[in-house]
Amino acid sequence: MSLTKRTTAFMAFIAASALTLSGCGGGASSADPADSNPEGEVVAREISWLLSRPADGGVITAMEQIADDYAKDHPGFALNLITTPDRPSYIQKYETLAAANKLPELFDTDATPFAQKLAEQGRMMDVEVLLEDLGLADSYRDAALNYQRFDDGSLYMVPFEFQLEFFWYNSALLQSAGVEVPKTLDDFPAMCKALREQGVTPIALDGQDQWPLERYMAYYPFRMAGPEYIQDLKNGEASFSDPAGKAAAEWLYELGQAGCFQEGFSSTGYADAQALFTSGKAAVYNIGTWELSNLATEALDPAVRDSVATFTLPTIEGAVTADNEYVTPSGIGMAVNAQTYDPLVRDFLAFALEQYPEIYAATGALSPTTTAQTTIPADATDLYASSIQQADEVGEAIAMPWDTQLDPATNTRLQQELTLLVQGDTTPDEFVATMDAALQENTDD
Incomplete structure (x- = not known):
């Protein structure tokens, strides 16, 4: 085995070991991932989102606007976007922070075995329960949610896109x-x-x-x-x-x-x-x-x-x-850290997920929900509208x-x-x- 390969394998072992240990104690929260409506006052503060998306893309642009609107009524609130568009670099950062038990309030992840381990350790909020609690579950496209699910059907990530x-x-x-x-x-x-x-x-x-x-x-x-x-x-x-x-x-x-x-x-x-x-x-x-x-x-x-x-x-x-x-992917999903979940995070998500579909669809993109109609650009060809229409005709199985x-x-x-x-x-x-x-x-x- 080469030195590079031995080093990579060793670092992977260390990360996996730290992840296992951090789920068993040391600072891990006892928060219930299914308790989507915790008691307490909404106290404004800065929350962070570790993400892997283009800085000038529609998702970030929409969420920045939403965060600014939320802050108007919640002085002291801010959404800190920790952006690493390069996917390999992002995964390294994400897994390192997870191993150190230092993930922020929100973080991007695919439905990988690594993410499923976090969910099994109670470190991610149950998104199925959260969306039901917020009254938004029925508004999402089945295919958008299914893309985010783990193999056992559980849902721990929120989709912000939908693509064909x-x-x-x-x-x-x-x-x-x-x-x-x-x-x-x-x-x-x-x-x-x-x-x-x-x-x-x-x-x-x-x-x-x-x-x-x-x-x-x-x-x-x-x-x-x-x-x-x-x-x-x-x-x-x-x-x-x-x-x-x-x-x-x-x-x-x-x-x-x-x-x-x-x-x-x-x-x-x-x-x-x-x-x-x-x-x-x-x-x-x-x-x-x-x-x-x-x-x-x-x-x-x-x-x-x-x-x-x-x-x-x-x-x-x-x-x-x-x-x-x-x-038919819905992109990398957003997970909610169960260890830092509190009334503020819930309140912001309730506001953001309600506002997001219309703002995002106005950019000409497909919303992950069926509640927002995509704005067709004035210079679009007929193919634009016909492509958008196919989003309502996709089947249940997804080629991941x-x-x-x-x-x-x-x-x-x-x-x-x-x-x-x-x-x-x-x-x-x-x-x-x-x-x-x-x-x-x-x-x-």
């Missing part, structure tokens, strides 16, 4: 190549070959950030085995060598052999990948509705604007999930992004091996063997 992930495509380029929108995932290689013959990049991919390629790894297993596969995989109860995992590896290898992604995709960043599509050089681009302002408004190049359309995740023969079930599910070590190795697999530097069998070994090592740890 589509395959955006240039209908003119597909037509010129004589291909139709793929009906199944197995239609992708043939589509890619036909587009390549026309000198067109089939699929634009941000390979530099790695998570977009990891989305493709999730697709075949979701259709073949449902959302349970990734749940079992992260818990060490399934393997990459299972039929769903092998099928995914073989499909991704085929995509690579068919030249589906641009040359040098592994070093292409987010903006450059999007530019390939918006300039008409690539035929397909897999991204979410957070890009509506760039892909469904007059900001889009007029040369391609009328040709842009979308399709959702194709199916496979014998699929166990429905056509209207695909990647694997980077929010797997432990950091396995996830990092998976992202590295996926690039090698698509580039043809490793075979599906080699990929599966490597990932099963990594999964076993990290699950054992």
